[in-house]
Amino acid sequence: TCAFAGQKKVLAAYEEAVKCGYSGARAGRLHTPHGVFDTPMFMPVGTQATVKAVSPRELKEMGAQIILSNTYHLYLRPGTELVAEAGGLHRFMDWDGGILTDSGGFQVFSLGPLRKITEEGAAFRSHIDGSTQFLSPEIAIKAQMNLGADIIMAFDECIPYPAEYQYAKLSTERTTRWAERSQKAHTRSGQALFAIVQGGMYQDLRRVSANDLVSLDFPGYGIGGLSVGEPKPVMYEMLEQTVPLLPENKPRYLMGVGTPDCLVEAVRYGIDMFDCVFPTRVARNGTAMTKSGRLVVKNAAYAKDFLPIDENCGCYACQNFSRAYIRHLLKADEIFGLRLTTIHNLYFLLDFTKKMRQAILEDRFLSFREEFLAQYCK
Numbered sequence: 069t070c071a072f073a074g075q076k077k078v079l080a081a082y083e084e085a086v087k088c089g090y091s092g093a094r095a096g097r098l099h100t101p102h103g104v105f106d107t108p109m110f111m112p113v114g115t116q117a118t119v120k121a122v123s124p125r126e127l128k129e130m131g132a133q134i135i136l137s138n139t140y141h142l143y144l145r146p147g148t149e150l151v152a153e154a155g156g157l158h159r160f161m162d163w164d165g166g167i168l169t170d171s172g173g174f175q176v177f178s179l180g181p182l183r184k185i186t187e188e189g190a191a192f193r194s195h196i197d198g199s200t201q202f203l204s205p206e207i208a209i210k211a212q213m214n215l216g217a218d219i220i221m222a223f224d225e226c227i228p229y230p231a232e233y234q235y236a237k238l239s240t241e242r243t244t245r246w247a248e249r250s251q252k253a254h255t256r257s258g259q260a261l262f263a264i265v266q267g268g269m270y271q272d273l274r275r276v277s278a279n280d281l282v283s284l285d286f287p288g289y290g291i292g293g294l295s296v297g298e299p300k301p302v303m304y305e306m307l308e309q310t311v312p313l314l315p316e317n318k319p320r321y322l323m324g325v326g327t328p329d330c331l332v333e334a335v336r337y338g339i340d341m342f343d344c345v346f347p348t349r350v351a352r353n354g355t356a357m358t359k360s361g362r363l364v365v366k367n368a369a370y371a372k373d374f375l376p377i378d379e380n381c382g383c384y385a386c387q388n389f390s391r392a393y394i395r396h397l398l399k400a401d402e403i404f405g406l407r408l409t410t411i412h413n414l415y416f417l418l419d420f421t422k423k424m425r426q427a428i429l430e431d432r433f434l435s436f437r438e439e440f441l442a443q444y445c446k
């Protein structure tokens with residue numbers, strides 16, 4: 069294994085992984101320099117050092133524990149050295165909870181126009197000014213050390229979907245070599261480096277990727293290359309192949325997932341951490357998430373609906389405002405409208421993971437899952 073000399077390498081210590089009586093679901097506690105956090109957890113995405121339309125105070129109030137920021141975006145603008153000079157990302161954005169940085173460039177890397185990947189790294193075109201940029205494990209890790217997140221991600225390639233077996237194999241092997249280079253470049257103590265399991269939609273490549281990365285001994289593991297357009301059953305099959313190979317006493321982070329039905333299935337397989345832009349993105353076009361599915365509050369049907377989005381919801385929007393009012397704001401292009409739908413959607417997912425944790429601790433996760441799926445998919 070690759071142990072750091074004198075390096076406290078396991079920051080995200082994992083304890084209390086409470087297993088409920090069903091395969092992999094577990095409730096744990098994640099230790100970081102900015103606190104100890106409960107899992108399963110949803111992590112709001114703050115791509116450019118802000119979770120769009122909400123303040124750090126509101127995030128804290130709704131129970132956010134760890135939030136995401138994107139290395140690629142902050143590297144291009146304002147630059148990660150500048151953030152380091154500002155005192156690091158926590159100071160820069162005034163967030164004293166946990167921060168995890170991922171690349172945020174996976175759209176660019178796997179879908180971008182100029183995507184040239186070699187053993188050295190990935191060349192791509194900046195979405196800001198079209199300039200040619202280059203990222204390698206060393207550059208990505210240095211950028212993340214500058215940002216100062218509590219958890220950072222190894223540099224990887226998110227394999228596009230669909231992909232030929234041969235390409236997926238070569239890319240996955242390269243991602244493992246990049247993970248090793250990421251480890252060697254990671255010299256900042258007090259920061260946990262997670263590896264990212266790849267393997268496309270191929271069971272054998274997923275198992276090889278997981279086993280290779282586990283033998284490199286990371287404090288936590290992301291599961292990448294999923295939620296990239298594949299059918300949900302394929303995603304679940306990849307989880308079934310991968311998660312059992314990962315150490316039970318370390319966190320598992322399913323990248324870019326997702327909707328509540330995906331979260332409850334992934335928790336069943338033993339996933340602990342999630343991130344997704346979906347709740348904040350759909351909020352901005354007036355869609356609210358509820359336990360029965362989506363509610364497009366902008367629709368005319370809600371013009372005179374004086375009930376809250378969800379009368380059982382404890383969020384600031386549902387406690388104080390009606391659907392009619394929020395619809396009015398959205399139709400009038402009022403910024404406050406977007407803020408209210410965003411606050412509701414983030415609260416909904418944060419509360420949903422809290423409810424799953426409670427169900428696991430009380431050993432009733434299975435029935436929780438059944439009841440939820442029956443109502444949500446109706």
Ligand SMILES: C=CCOC(=O)Nc1nc2cc3[nH]c(NC)nc3cc2c(=O)[nH]1
Pocket residue numbers: 139169170171172173174208221222223224225226227264291292293294295296323324325
């Ligand atoms: C600095 C280096 C850190 O690199 C990464 O963050 N890499 C990475 N990010 C992903 C993000 C995803 N979002 C979705 N669905 C919405 N699927 C995703 C898959 C990946 C992935 O395989 N890798």
Ligand SMILES: [Zn+2]
Pocket residue numbers: 377378381382383384385386387411412413415
């Ligand atoms: Zn609400």
